Amino acid sequence: MIFSCIPLFAQHNIVAYAxxxxxxxxxxxxxxxxxxxxxxxxxxxxxxxxxxxxxxxYFSGAALG
Structure with a gap:
């Protein structure tokens, strides 16, 4: 989960975001x-x-998040 932030911050690259x-x-x-x-x-x-x-x-936590 921590390493998923790396491709999410790629600018203008939809594949990296996916x-x-x-x-x-x-x-x-x-x-x-x-x-x-x-x-x-x-x-x-x-x-x-x-x-x-x-x-x-679990649902309550997700709803609050």
Missing amino acids: VGVLMIYLGLTAFHVLNHNLVYRIDATARSRINAVYMTI
């Missing part, structure tokens, strides 16, 4: 999967409740 956006998307997806993996380790029997709380907090 690469930066793709890097951000892949980084956010990897971060989301990693978080799900860590959160599901809390209690395997309460996955749906944990997922509901996680996604509510």
Whole structure:
């Protein structure tokens, strides 16, 4: 995610901008999967409740951002 800023600041180059956006998307997806993996380790029997709380907090944070 940090390195995705480099192509985003390329001036007048749409390909570099698209690469930066793709890097951000892949980084956010990897971060989301990693978080799900860590959160599901809390209690395997309460996955749906944990997922509901996680996604509510995730959506709220994204909406505030």
